[in-house]
Amino acid sequence: MIRVVDLWKSFGTHDVLKGISIDVPTGTTYVILGGSGSGKTVLMKHVIGLLKPDRGTVLVGDVDIPKLEGKELTEARRMFGMVFQQSALFDSMTVFENVAFPLRERKRGIPAAELKERVIEKLRVVDLSESVLPLYPSELSGGMKKRVALARALIHDPQVVLYDEPTTGLDPITTDYVDDMIVQAKQKLGVTSMVISHDIASSFKVADRLGVLYDGQLAAQGTPEEVRRSDHPHVKKFLALWFEKQ
Amino acid sequence: MQRIRAWFEDFGNMIFFAGEALAWMFRPPFRPELVIIQMAAIGVGSTFIITTTGFFTGVVLALQTNYAMHQLGAEGYVGGTVAVGLARELGPVLTALFLVGRSGSAISTELGTMRVTEQIDAMETMAVSPVQYLVVPRLLAALAMFPLLTMLFNFVGYLGAYIIGIVVAEIPAGPFIEHTRTLLEPKDIMHGLFKAVIFGGVVALVTCWRGFAATGGAKGVGEGTTRAVVTSSIAILVVDTAFVLITVGSGK
Numbered sequence: 001m002i003r004v005v006d007l008w009k010s011f012g013t014h015d016v017l018k019g020i021s022i023d024v025p026t027g028t029t030y031v032i033l034g035g036s037g038s039g040k041t042v043l044m045k046h047v048i049g050l051l052k053p054d055r056g057t058v059l060v061g062d063v064d065i066p067k068l069e070g071k072e073l074t075e076a077r078r079m080f081g082m083v084f085q086q087s088a089l090f091d092s093m094t095v096f097e098n099v100a101f102p103l104r105e106r107k108r109g110i111p112a113a114e115l116k117e118r119v120i121e122k123l124r125v126v127d128l129s130e131s132v133l134p135l136y137p138s139e140l141s142g143g144m145k146k147r148v149a150l151a152r153a154l155i156h157d158p159q160v161v162l163y164d165e166p167t168t169g170l171d172p173i174t175t176d177y178v179d180d181m182i183v184q185a186k187q188k189l190g191v192t193s194m195v196i197s198h199d200i201a202s203s204f205k206v207a208d209r210l211g212v213l214y215d216g217q218l219a220a221q222g223t224p225e226e227v228r229r230s231d232h233p234h235v236k237k238f239l240a241l242w243f244e245k246q
Numbered sequence: 247m248q249r250i251r252a253w254f255e256d257f258g259n260m261i262f263f264a265g266e267a268l269a270w271m272f273r274p275p276f277r278p279e280l281v282i283i284q285m286a287a288i289g290v291g292s293t294f295i296i297t298t299t300g301f302f303t304g305v306v307l308a309l310q311t312n313y314a315m316h317q318l319g320a321e322g323y324v325g326g327t328v329a330v331g332l333a334r335e336l337g338p339v340l341t342a343l344f345l346v347g348r349s350g351s352a353i354s355t356e357l358g359t360m361r362v363t364e365q366i367d368a369m370e371t372m373a374v375s376p377v378q379y380l381v382v383p384r385l386l387a388a389l390a391m392f393p394l395l396t397m398l399f400n401f402v403g404y405l406g407a408y409i410i411g412i413v414v415a416e417i418p419a420g421p422f423i424e425h426t427r428t429l430l431e432p433k434d435i436m437h438g439l440f441k442a443v444i445f446g447g448v449v450a451l452v453t454c455w456r457g458f459a460a461t462g463g464a465k466g467v468g469e470g471t472t473r474a475v476v477t478s479s480i481a482i483l484v485v486d487t488a489f490v491l492i493t494v495g496s497g498k
Binding site for chain 2: 049084089
């Protein structure tokens with residue numbers, strides 16, 4: 001579903017991505033694990049077409065993302081749903097308006113009853129009831145915001161869901177809940193997911209495959225078990241921080 | 247040298263942003279409901295400050311003009327002089343400056359907060375143009391409301407001047423109004439309203455741009471708002487000066 005092919009990107013003299021290649025089959029979850037400044041966010045922005053690579057490409061289905069401009073890129077983005085690090089809910093809108101927003105904008109004139117039905121359906125996927133519909137984001141807990149953000153990302157039935165640091169800043173119980181939510185979205189809806197994270201525990205829980213990004217390159221990639229057995233010194237050091245605590 | 251280069255780069259980006267906003271104005275989907283919401287925020291929400299400041303501006307202007315005219319024995323011209331001053335200059339400029347403080351800063355803060363909390367990025371990933379959704383309604387609302395509020399400012403200002411002229415300075419109402427009719431021409435009012443439209447466009451684009459360009463967190467939003475207010479205020483006075491130089495030179 002997603003193929004990142006020999007992707008290079010630099011800003012000024014700083015090489016951020018140095019030949020990244022990733023293959024994410026349909027209906028699976030790929031986690032890009034890495035520390036701060038490793039280039040995770042830059043990589044994800046290439047997938048959704050917010051940045052253009054210096055070299056290489058990103059294929060989503062048959063669509064060559066970096067080649068698209070303007071209206072074509074806008075159309076292509078309809079394949080995606082994205083959950084942001086800080087949830088990025090529109091704080092001037094209620095939960096209903098937030099979740100309905102992508103659909104209302106894409107299908108202008110959609111009947112109100114159908115819109116409400118779709119919103120409630122997606123809220124159920126993330127275990128939220130109708131009672132949250134009139135609430136504003138400021139009235140929600142961190143975990144609820146993440147769930148509403150996922151419902152919003154799923155409302156138009158995207159083929160791919162991108163998660164930007166979904167568990168950052170959450171307590172362990174909420175983190176666990178968000179992890180379950182990502183797994184459930186994949187199982188219930190069959191979406192292809194890409195997660196960027198520095199949270200080792202969460203990454204190993206949700207990933208079908210994962211890659212460890214270090215200094216603009218993938219130091220290791222494969223199934224969680226394969227990555228855990230990696231001999232790369234940085235990967236060993238990075239993972240040891242968490243596994244030694246267990 | 248680096249600061250000058252950064253300034254030009256920033257200015258270039260702002261011009262590009264303005265061009266993008268103007269282009270999106272004419273492309274569907276159109277969102278009249280958002281324009282009305284912004285018109286209410288910029289316009290209806292500002293009626294109190296514009297009414298109050300307009301009234302006191304008229305009062306002060308009448309008192310000062312009366313003081314000067316009294317020396318010449320021409321008190322009857324107070325109404326006309328105040329009316330022309332308000333219509334051509336003080337009405338549009340002061341209205342725009344007050345609206346920068348009240349509505350421009352709010353626009354910049356709101357959009358800046360949306361930028362640093364990734365709400366604008368989120369909108370983009372949802373295949374919705376943030377410029378079209380957020381900037382165009384504010385721009386259209388400002389283009390409509392700045393001249394309307396300028397008219398309100400002028401009216402209330404003249405009312406203040408009338409009260410001072412008739413009640414305090416004891417100028418007979420007849421000459422006060424008659425000289426206003428003689429001195430104030432429709433072209434003076436149109437001149438002021440045209441400037442108000444331009445000021446509305448400049449303020450909306452500058453404050454929206456500062457919001458979109460905000461970086462970091464609360465500090466970045468605060469700095470963006472400060473720059474929005476300073477840049478808009480200076481831009482109003484620069485545009486006004488250019489206008490006066492052109493129109494006085496051409497006798498319009």
